[in-house]
Amino acid sequence: MICMKYAALTGISPSVIAELKSGKPRTLELNSAHNIITLTGTAPGDCIFMTSITEEDLSPGDPGIMVDLLALNISMKRVEVANPVFYEERERMSARIKVRFRGVTIARDVEGRKWGEPTRVEVVTSACYRAG
16 A cells, blocks of 8 residues: 555546546546646646545545546636626636546545645555556
8 A cells, every 4th residue: 555645636526437437538627716726736647636525525535536637728718798788708717637547546634725725635546556
């Protein structure tokens, strides 16, 4: 058993996690501010912890998966809203990531719960991963 700290993406849909477990790389678009903040400290090639549990509820012993980050693109999108009375322009930040399943794990320790800090977890990793 090896313990290491990784960036943690939380609140990911259970159906997305189940699809990632099939082993095929998938591209996801994330809009949650806490997940985007966490991704600012990562780069392609990094390993990331993903869980369906929300950031505020994540605690030691919670299950998740490890994925390899294959691609990362954080961008700002403009959304224009036309109203009869006024014209409004909004901006929305999003992150597109391409990831591939590496293995199943559990969180051992959680850090970075303050606003604006990346969420990181210490995980118990397996010495053997699924070949694929």
